[in-house]
Amino acid sequence: MERPSGLVQRRNVSRGAQPTPGSPEAEADDRRPDDADSKETRLTLMEEVLLLGLKDKEGYTSFWNDCISSGLRGCILIELGLRGRIELERAGMRRKGLLSRKLIVKSDTPTGDVLLDEALKHMKETDPPETVQSWIEYLSGETWNPLKLRYQLKNVRERLAKNLVEKGVLTTEKQNFLLFDMTTHPLTDNVIKCRLVRKIQEAVLSEWINDPQRMDRRTAALLVLAHASDVLENAFAPLPDEEYELATWRVRKLLDLDFEQESLKQNALEIMWAVFAAFAK
Template sequence: MSSVTQRNVGLIQRKNVGGSENSDPDVQNADHRHIEEDEIDHDSKETRLTLMEEVLLLGLKDREGYTSFWNDCISSGLRGCILVELGLRGRIELEKAGMRRRSLLTRKIICKSDTPTGDVLLDEALKHIKETDPTESIQTWVEYLSGETWNPLKLKYQLRNVRERLAKNLVEKGVCTTEKQNFLLFDMTTHPLTDAVVKQKVIKRVQDAVLSRWTNNPQRMDKRLLALIYLAHASDVLENAFAPLSDDDYEVAMKRVPTCHFLFSLSLSLFLSLSLSLSPF
């Protein structure tokens, strides 16, 4: 059976034939760059999505409106998105590595600014991080926010119904709609895709990053896009962005994913450090 390659809004597709003000200049700079980057990458009239919303959008089935029942990674992956998004917006940072050069996963997260982001999930997580003493590591916070802890005193940090809340955000932004589907024994709220262009553009950005615009220089790769690729892979939804590719492009893209992981590790300390910068450095 032969394959036909089509382009839809620049997307490679294959189908078979047959809040309050803050005086912290770093926070203001991060917020400004967050908006500025979106306006550069997207038309100002287009929908702007957070990392969490983009990862969930990649995981949602277009017509069915729900994620795969077999995906047990997306829950913790979305919590990781929340932490990175807070870092990109200048709200949290990693403690300094120190003389022993500790690994990224063991370094503690510190609240840099409690200025509200305007996103309910982000602000809820930020509140937990600010109020926690002693501070905790990235890995521990992913566990706390996911509710995966044996310590009953830490269950209060769990972010509940994250997927449903993010899906409602997508509905409010006109990307998805809300429906009720019957699955024999129970009814489930689903969120089928209504604006395919938004999802296609997210997929195209991911495809281009590992193909036509590929660079193994972390200084030249867009940090938010690099984070999206890493977090999509950690959430087990990256395959959905690569599935429409031709066999040759798919093979190239998958070979470059491990390099993206390495580049993301190099950049993570910049996401959550005192030298936070969203512009090329």
């Protein structure tokens, strides 16, 4: 049976209650390494999505993938939200929708990640504040407003790849493509990527939790943004047909949620649901 391409992805699931978004406990919880991961191989959402999209031996993403650029910017927003740096303005009496509410800088304390801190600096300097959807466009450089082009984050994939080189996940090579040379970043070995793929598969199969509010936030974000970046299929392709169908069906359930309603539930991370809504639009 031929499978559809470019469907979905994700990571692992927690079974306990979620801490309050933005609290010290939440930030510590969201940045903790997985039990099986060493401190040196702890990856951000951006690095995980890029790693899924990279060809193992060739060391570059598909030339036909025009989704990963904006997907990585969505990862940046959620990563900042998980670390308690940004949030949405209050909904107000009229209960403005997620995509109508402005993004507010909650804390400008540096994260230690150059890309995150660069994006945070842009958001802090912007007055009046902008929406989540606008920020995805600005950070991607996909805006017709020339005054907003200065907010574009440049060479994001290359910078993330260099981070992964420093963490020992990738290496650096030069490849000749007839008319030009290109720097590529093949895997040093496939241990870290295999572990990531396995966690994604287990999260939607053996460890599936049929409740988005009990699901680990990073897991939910990884699934949705890997799908938005058109790299989730890379994690599901090795599965047998029956497991593949079950995994993609469960991710589809996540994608079909009412993000507005989910954002209203107790301890919901609103910025995450707003990013989901921006990609679903």
